Amino acid sequence: MKIGFIGLGSQGGPMAQRLCEAGHDMTLWARRAESLEPFRDGPAHVADSVAALGARCGIVAVCVVDDAGVEAMCADLIPAMAAGGIIIIHATVHPQTCVRLAEQAAARGIALVDAPVSGGGGGATAGTLTVMLGGCADAVATVTPVLRAFAGLIVHLGDVGAGQTAKLINNALMAAHMGLAHHALTAAAAMGVDRQALAALVKVSSGRSFGFDVYARQPDLAAFAHGARLLAKDVRLLGEVTGDTADYAALQGAAQPYLDHVADSHNLQPE
Known part of the structure; x- marks a missing residue:
């Protein structure tokens, strides 16, 4: 499955690098062009918009800073992704933000999993991040093999929002x-x-x-x-x-x- 990654900062960048190194078919998008420089000579595709990334990918990870950023990304992703897709929220945000977005995504046949992480950029580079998952069992089972590229521990804590809590x-x-x-x-x-x-x-x-x-x-x-x-x-x-x-x-x-x-x-x- 094609995987998209949005947010290539000090933590998201190394996470995306680990996914590329694991051999996944990656598509990237970032607000700042300089965030894409480390990927210039690699195999990852670069999308010219969030919607274009969503249309290409079956799984999309969002690793931006806050609730406003997550909502802005999902506003473009949800209409663009095909039914059966999964959105992974790695940002640390209010649990109800994830619950609300999951309801919007479900109306289009898309699952949403909240998956905040602990361990920082160093943990992402080393592949030892702790990932805290909230979401339905089927979606969690689908994304878990993907998350192993940068995770040392993956814990499913309950329904959407439980990971954020x-x-x-x-x-x-x-x-x-x-x-x-x-x-x-x-x-x-x-x-x-x-x-x-x-x-x-x-x-x-x-x-x-x-x-x-x-x-x-x-x-x-x-x-x-x-x-x-x-x-x-x-x-x-x-x-x-x-x-x-x-x-x-x-x-x-x-x-x-x-x-x-x-x-x-x-x-x-x-x-």
Whole structure:
């Protein structure tokens, strides 16, 4: 089956490269011409529009930044794709965005699977991304062999939207871990404990987490400005999904002061 890929940024680009290297018949589209440069001498086709890509491909992966981008791509893809096709949403967006688009796609005989990923550009290049799937079993079974080109772990979590919900929870937990790390190391420094020594200790002790490791290796708050804005967006989206629950309040309470602190250090506002 011909596969299309939209969104060739720092993560989507390596994902598309892995698909090309796996021998799939690929068609690409990107807003920025420079994103296509790494594929210039390869076998992938380049479409001159999203609609043209959709008309050519039976499976189309969308790896853009946000809900508005996903909706814009699907507005062109859904009318262009043939019945029986599948759209894969790799962007991290509101679960209801995927549910709504899946309903529109189903009216034309097209399935939609939400498949946000974790692992970043490095994981995409190495083929070790974690893929969180939401969608019907048949569509998931069809796309899973394709996803193996860049995935180390693929988990089917439920119906459309479940993958996005899982990704938001994962990212909120990451933000909470980083927030706790910030408070722990700041408190330790205030009591005269060497920050670097304590960080090295925790990294091999029971208090360790991936979020702690990421926080501890940042030279200053400024270094995580972009990541903090993305996490702040995901914490906000999770709140829209869960509503004002005690569980969400606990996650947000651990994460938000740190995220706000990073934003304030750059005179930025969380997305």
